[in-house]
Amino acid sequence: MKRNVILIAVLALFSALFATLYLYDTGQQNKSMSEEIKVVVANQRIEQGQIITDSMIKEKIVPKQYVQPKYISEIKEFYVDGKPAYISIVPFEEGEQITSSKISSLISGFGLANTIPDNKKAITILFNNQEINGIITSGSKVDLISIIEYENKNQRLEEAACVVAQNLLVLAVGNDIIGSAKKSAEEVTVSVNIPVTMAVSMEEAQKIVLAQEKGILKVVLRASSDDKIQQNKTVKINDICENATANIKIQSVRQQNTEMQKRQKELNEIINKYSQK
Numbered sequence: 001m002k003r004n005v006i007l008i009a010v011l012a013l014f015s016a017l018f019a020t021l022y023l024y025d026t027g028q029q030n031k032s033m034s035e036e037i038k039v040v041v042a043n044q045r046i047e048q049g050q051i052i053t054d055s056m057i058k059e060k061i062v063p064k065q066y067v068q069p070k071y072i073s074e075i076k077e078f079y080v081d082g083k084p085a086y087i088s089i090v091p092f093e094e095g096e097q098i099t100s101s102k103i104s105s106l107i108s109g110f111g112l113a114n115t116i117p118d119n120k121k122a123i124t125i126l127f128n129n130q131e132i133n134g135i136i137t138s139g140s141k142v143d144l145i146s147i148i149e150y151e152n153k154n155q156r157l158e159e160a161a162c163v164v165a166q167n168l169l170v171l172a173v174g175n176d177i178i179g180s181a182k183k184s185a186e187e188v189t190v191s192v193n194i195p196v197t198m199a200v201s202m203e204e205a206q207k208i209v210l211a212q213e214k215g216i217l218k219v220v221l222r223a224s225s226d227d228k229i230q231q232n233k234t235v236k237i238n239d240i241c242e243n244a245t246a247n248i249k250i251q252s253v254r255q256q257n258t259e260m261q262k263r264q265k266e267l268n269e270i271i272n273k274y275s276q277k
Contacts, residue, residue: 049139
């Protein structure tokens with residue numbers, strides 16, 4: 001009987017100890033979660049490619065459980081030698097925390113690769129100078145449209161325009177890299193074609209490369225506040241000009257193929273004739 005009483009007392013003691021440790025651990029966790037951390041958040045909407053200044057951001061105290069990974073705690077971290085040192089590589093909404101993974105350094109020497117947003121690639125396409133000069137700049141957002149020529153099921157040549165990619169961030173136009181100091185008119189090299197480098201996903205890059213290989217690419221400038229991805233149908237030439245056809249071109253191509261086949265046949269006959277001698 002005495003042994004049972006001692007056993008019960010020991011078990012009660014262990015239960016009390018475990019309960020105390022559990023309550024202490026829970027209290028520590030709650031205390032840790034309720035700890036307040038200072039973070040930097042957007043004071044207004046910040047567009048892609050904008051140089052971040054103190055007027056765009058502010059410091060805010062938030063519970064630790066709401067702190068985002070790679071957060072920045074002080075506004076002064078955005079400045080080097082008293083000058084703005086970072087640009088946004090994604091848009092920020094008002095009140096959104098600014099994290100180091102979503103901004104890029106302006107310090108020269110990092111190069112274009114450092115301006116590519118996370119999980120994105122960079123692709124460069126040549127556009128005619130007259131199409132983009134003074135219109136598309138680094139930091140712009142654009143859509144790409146492809147004009148493709150193909151034969152329909154009736155073997156008639158048709159042209160169609162389709163949207164290949166939307167809401168692409170322009171990382172560079174020529175030597176004008178996003179976030180770098182803008183070049184004066186004297187520094188800009190005038191040429192027939194200008195390379196435009198854009199941030200794209202791998203799927204977008206594949207579509208763009210294929211569209212560039214098979215047709216003509218055109219660039220469309222977006223409003224800085226426009227982030228919408230629209231469902232766009234393919235527009236055919238008949239949607240613009242009813243009953244438009246391209247029979248003449250098809251016939252021309254067929255005639256060229258017939259001529260080539262005829263010449264190839266004559267050439268083969270000549271080769272066979274002289275090879276038998």
